[in-house]
Amino acid sequence: MSPRLRHAFRTPATLALLAALFLIGCQPKETARSMLNDVGTLSKDAISATERLATKTGESVGLLKPQVDYVANAWKPRVSPGDAPPPEALSYSFAEEREIGRAVAADLAGRYGLYNDEKLARYLTRIAAALAAFSERPELPVCVGVLSSEDVRIFEAPGGYVLVTIGALRIAESESELAGLLAAAISHVNLRHALAAFDRLRKELPEGARKTPVLELADENFSALAGRTASWLVKDGHTPEQVRAADRAATDLQVRLGYEPGGLRAYLTRANLRQKERHGTQAPDYESFKTRCADLDARVAELQAPANGHNLSVRSRRDCTARLPAPRSTP
Amino acid sequence: MTQDRVQPRRRPRAWLPALGLVVLAAGLACAGPVAQVLRLRCAPIHSEPGFEKGATTDTAYLGQRLEVIDRKDDWRKVRYETEKVTQAEKFKEGWIHASALAEPQAGAAPASQPWVRDGAASLPRFDGEHSKAARHAEARKLKLAGILDLEQLYPSAKDLDAFLKEGKLGLYRTDWPVLAPTAAAKASEKSSKTEKKDEKAPEKKTAAPKDGGKQEGAK
Numbered sequence: 023m024s025p026r027l028r029h030a031f032r033t034p035a036t037l038a039l040l041a042a043l044f045l046i047g048c049q050p051k052e053t054a055r056s057m058l059n060d061v062g063t064l065s066k067d068a069i070s071a072t073e074r075l076a077t078k079t080g081e082s083v084g085l086l087k088p089q090v091d092y093v094a095n096a097w098k099p100r101v102s103p104g105d106a107p108p109p110e111a112l113s114y115s116f117a118e119e120r121e122i123g124r125a126v127a128a129d130l131a132g133r134y135g136l137y138n139d140e141k142l143a144r145y146l147t148r149i150a151a152a153l154a155a156f157s158e159r160p161e162l163p164v165c166v167g168v169l170s171s172e173d174v175r176i177f178e179a180p181g182g183y184v185l186v187t188i189g190a191l192r193i194a195e196s197e198s199e200l201a202g203l204l205a206a207a208i209s210h211v212n213l214r215h216a217l218a219a220f221d222r223l224r225k226e227l228p229e230g231a232r233k234t235p236v237l238e239l240a241d242e243n244f245s246a247l248a249g250r251t252a253s254w255l256v257k258d259g260h261t262p263e264q265v266r267a268a269d270r271a272a273t274d275l276q277v278r279l280g281y282e283p284g285g286l287r288a289y290l291t292r293a294n295l296r297q298k299e300r301h302g303t304q305a306p307d308y309e310s311f312k313t314r315c316a317d318l319d320a321r322v323a324e325l326q327a328p329a330n331g332h333n334l335s336v337r338s339r340r341d342c343t344a345r346l347p348a349p350r351s352t353p
Numbered sequence: 354m355t356q357d358r359v360q361p362r363r364r365p366r367a368w369l370p371a372l373g374l375v376v377l378a379a380g381l382a383c384a385g386p387v388a389q390v391l392r393l394r395c396a397p398i399h400s401e402p403g404f405e406k407g408a409t410t411d412t413a414y415l416g417q418r419l420e421v422i423d424r425k426d427d428w429r430k431v432r433y434e435t436e437k438v439t440q441a442e443k444f445k446e447g448w449i450h451a452s453a454l455a456e457p458q459a460g461a462a463p464a465s466q467p468w469v470r471d472g473a474a475s476l477p478r479f480d481g482e483h484s485k486a487a488r489h490a491e492a493r494k495l496k497l498a499g500i501l502d503l504e505q506l507y508p509s510a511k512d513l514d515a516f517l518k519e520g521k522l523g524l525y526r527t528d529w530p531v532l533a534p535t536a537a538a539k540a541s542e543k544s545s546k547t548e549k550k551d552e553k554a555p556e557k558k559t560a561a562p563k564d565g566g567k568q569e570g571a572k
Contacts (some may be wrong), residue, residue: 038372063424124486132495140506147506148516155513156523165503183500197520218495235458237485245489280522334520 028278083253092327096277110221111214116181118236122220123181125248128178129166130255134169137188142168145341150204151198157271159212166204172349174293177255178207180217188346195298197334200342201276202286206213209242209271220251262310265316273321281334283327300329315341386420386432390489392455396445397518402428410447419454427451 114122146166152247154164164182169175172189179185184207194200223233231243239247260268269286279284280307294311390412401407402425413419413433423430428448435445490497508516517523 034372054522059423065424066424121485123488124497127500128486128490128495128497129493132490132493136499138499143503144506144508148508148513151508151513152517152522163504163507165500165507167499167503181504239485241485241488241492242432243487245492248486249493250491332502332521337520 024089027348054288054308072234092277092325095325096274096327107212107214108218108221111218114180114217114221114236119214119217120181121237121252122248123179123183124266125244126179126216126220126252126255127177127183127185129249129252130179131167133252133256134171134185134187135319137167137168139345140343142342143343146186146200146204149201150208151204152199152276152279153208153275154182157208157212162208162211164208164211174296176203176207177252178210178216179251179255180211180214180220182208182211184208184211189347190293191297191342192349194289194338194342195292196282196285196286196288197338197342198276198282199289199292200285200331200338201279201281202272202289206268206286207270208269209275210260210264213264213267214254215268219254219259220247223247223250223254236287262313265310265314268323269314269318273318273325277325277327278332280332282330282332283322283325284318284329285333287315287322290314290318358540386422388418388420388457389429389431389454390457390570391415391417391419391453393450396449396453398431398433398445398449399428400447402426402448404428407448409518411445413449413453418457419449421454422446429454 025160143166144167147164150164150166154160156161162182164184166184166186168191169177169185169187171187172192173187174189174193176184176186184204184278186203186207190203191200194203221300225237227243227247234240236244272286273283278286282288290311392415396413397409398409398413400410413431417433419429419431419433421429423434425448430446430450431449431454432444432446435443438447486500487497489495532554
């Protein structure tokens with residue numbers, strides 16, 4: 023070996039080169055590919071960072087319209103005082119809430135009668151379960167029943183029991199409208215409005231019974247309370263603040279899940295029109311209807327959620343409308 | 354008195370950049386996949402990088418650990434652990450939108466899935482005749498059975514996923530795509546047209562289209 027070559031082998035640069043060749047030589051294909059990938063990744067990151075910087079600059083200068091993440095907006099916690107569950111309703115355990123709900127739902131089912139169509143109930147329960155999974159109480163096992171009545175009503179008993187009439191289902195023309203209707207009911211359950219009503223009625227009991235835990239109440243007291251809560255629901259004792267809070271929460275749920283944000287608004291409008299067609303006059307609570315619509319519009323505008331047209335009307339026609347009984351002829 | 358030593362002339366350190374290159378190459382070669390977690394309630398995992406491309410193969414849930422092994426634009430190819438026992442099926446791969454991912458926080462426990470219950474099986478147990486609701490129903494001569502039947506209709510996690518997928522719901526998107534017919538929809542339209550033609554002319558009936566056959570098979 024010539025002295026020059028021997029010297030070259032001694033220099034660190036050559037050693038480093040040899041080490042590099044050794045490293046590459048160990049796994050020629052994989053190493054080269056991963057290196058290329060990493061270089062590509064780094065360059066892509068740099069490009070995307072530059073794009074983000076340019077977008078932000080454009081937005082700040084006013085050249086670009088800022089993109090609004092309205093789904094994230096819909097996940098932000100609400101701050102209005104009416105949007106929180108009443109504190110007295112929070113003192114009930116889930117088992118108690120569920121037991122109260124069962125009794126109230128059985129009472130309502132006794133008044134109107136249940137319409138037995140398993141596929142229809144299953145479809146509605148799936149919508150409600152999906153909405154509940156995206157709500158503040160994802161653990162809530164919602165179940166939806168159909169009441170044999172042509173009235174346009176929906177009832178929500180504590181613990182996730184929702185009962186909707188055939189008349190109310192007839193009005194909905196798409197799944198987003200159905201989802202809006204169910205989302206409002208689920209929001210009432212989540213905000214524990216009916217449970218708060220139960221608690222208010224319980225405070226009217228005699229002193230001794232008032233402090234007894236719900237599951238240890240005397241049967242006649244419990245039965246009376248459940249019956250009166252059902253009557254409160256039938257009378258629609260919700261305050262305007264409760265309705266407003268539930269409507270706002272329902273709009274959030276629809277946006278989170280990807281339904282048309284104006285589903286509930288569309289449903290209410292159609293229900294109002296149907297009322298006018300049937301009775302020739304505006305509904306007696308037309309003013310509250312107008313206020314509700316304005317509140318819903320305001321919430322959609324607040325979230326900056328654009329109309330997406332995701333109505334799923336075909337599925338609702340197949341699984342809901344087609345399964346309803348023929349309407350009774352009006353005299 | 355100080356003696357001024359004549360310092361030997363230093364050679365330029367030509368090996369330094371080469372050593373740097375070597376270290377960089379070694380680092381890049383050893384770099385593994387980056388672990389990230391899902392920051393949303395749930396997000397679909399696609400077979401191809403794109404909402405409209407390929408199919409939705411799986412769903413990731415809030416806090417689920419996903420290893421990023423590749424990336425393409427706003428999409429990340431992730432590897433994740435499944436519940437399967439065999440080593441071959443234990444890990445799956447798919448594409449997920451980058452906006453759904455976040456850096457894992459130190460010490461943060463992975464959140465539970467939003468619906469881990471399996472149907473009505475895990476609902477609070479109803480204690481039959483001894484329950485308050487049962488006695489209330491009895492006192493009022495009501496039938497509680499209808500309400501209890503409703504409880505049994507609660508969907509399983511699998512059912513709910515299928516329901517969401519069918520309706521393209523629950524996906525995290527900053528904007529919904531234009532509701533133009535997708536390739537799959539077009540294919541199904543075509544197949545339905547051919548079926549109609551076949552109905553009109555039964556004697557010229559040919560083999561069913563591939564997509565239709567697949568769908569039927571899936572059902």
